Amino acid sequence: MSALAMKADPQAFEQDGLTSRAVGAYLGLAVGDALGATVEFMTPREIQHQYGEHRDMIGGGWLNLRPGQVTDDTQMSLALGDAILRADGVEGVSIAKAFDDWLKSKPIDVGSTVRRGIVRFRTSGTVQGPVDDYDGGNGAVMRVLPLAIAGLGADPKTLEAAALVQAHITHNCPLADVGMMTVVQMLQRALITPTNAYQDMVALAHRLGRYDKAYDITKKREENPSGFLPDTLRAVFQAFARTDSFEAALLDVVNRGGDADTTGAILGFLVGALYGVDAIPSRWLAKLDRNVADACDAQARLLLQLSPLVSGRELKVSQNPI
Numbered sequence: 001m002s003a004l005a006m007k008a009d010p011q012a013f014e015q016d017g018l019t020s021r022a023v024g025a026y027l028g029l030a031v032g033d034a035l036g037a038t039v040e041f042m043t044p045r046e047i048q049h050q051y052g053e054h055r056d057m058i059g060g061g062w063l064n065l066r067p068g069q070v071t072d073d074t075q076m077s078l079a080l081g082d083a084i085l086r087a088d089g090v091e092g093v094s095i096a097k098a099f100d101d102w103l104k105s106k107p108i109d110v111g112s113t114v115r116r117g118i119v120r121f122r123t124s125g126t127v128q129g130p131v132d133d134y135d136g137g138n139g140a141v142m143r144v145l146p147l148a149i150a151g152l153g154a155d156p157k158t159l160e161a162a163a164l165v166q167a168h169i170t171h172n173c174p175l176a177d178v179g180m181m182t183v184v185q186m187l188q189r190a191l192i193t194p195t196n197a198y199q200d201m202v203a204l205a206h207r208l209g210r211y212d213k214a215y216d217i218t219k220k221r222e223e224n225p226s227g228f229l230p231d232t233l234r235a236v237f238q239a240f241a242r243t244d245s246f247e248a249a250l251l252d253v254v255n256r257g258g259d260a261d262t263t264g265a266i267l268g269f270l271v272g273a274l275y276g277v278d279a280i281p282s283r284w285l286a287k288l289d290r291n292v293a294d295a296c297d298a299q300a301r302l303l304l305q306l307s308p309l310v311s312g313r314e315l316k317v318s319q320n321p322i
């Protein structure tokens, strides 16, 4: 299904559940981030030794978090969503300023590629770095959810341009770009309607693996995934393909360890979009930082209103102020 086809046929999306799925995606992101951060940089063996199975929102970890506290994955998503809402579209300079404001707030964790991109913007004003194969980290994908919601029903070329504007502020790597676009397509597929969505999302993951072997999920089980996007997404997609609920998917991926806050965040928004907000275990939602949960709920609803699917207006995209 193309995004254009979705726009042409408003009956093709299930309006009633759309808000639940968008809010579920946002809260899924935050829940996955907060759950996974506890075991970030641990191996599966270390997790098993310490927790048996890591299954509760207990905080701690190398960042010494409060239970339910989120990290850069959720914070950068909220910064991106806020910038899209303020600019009434996807505008590179607004987004880069929002990222810069976030960095100035002295966040508890910042990825090295993210920091380099923001500092480049701060010193030169440019919102795109040169193509760099070392920009293949997962930092532009962990925060992509607001763009996927705002871009629901957008023309596919417009959607891709918008996704690249936000990504290239910090990460300009063709291999990572294709991985990001697959995540956006999977997300949008889940948001539109749950009917056959799971099968279509798994098929999209396999299609990416055929396009580039780095993303092939039929390889061995990915454990202790690094922050390199193909490693991250193999863990995420493998966990997605072997589970059938929000809880089972998240437990599968965070117990693989490694960059577990980001695998949790990405899988959290995918399964949150697929299964809806009611599928998120209440013991996790109850622990989630209340201000973050409220911001996630509000942004999901406002970004939906901005989307071409709901507003009937095409998404505005520009690197510079329009």
Ligand SMILES: [Mg+2]
Residues within 6 Å of the ligand: 071, 072, 073, 109, 261, 262
């Ligand atoms: Mg993080």
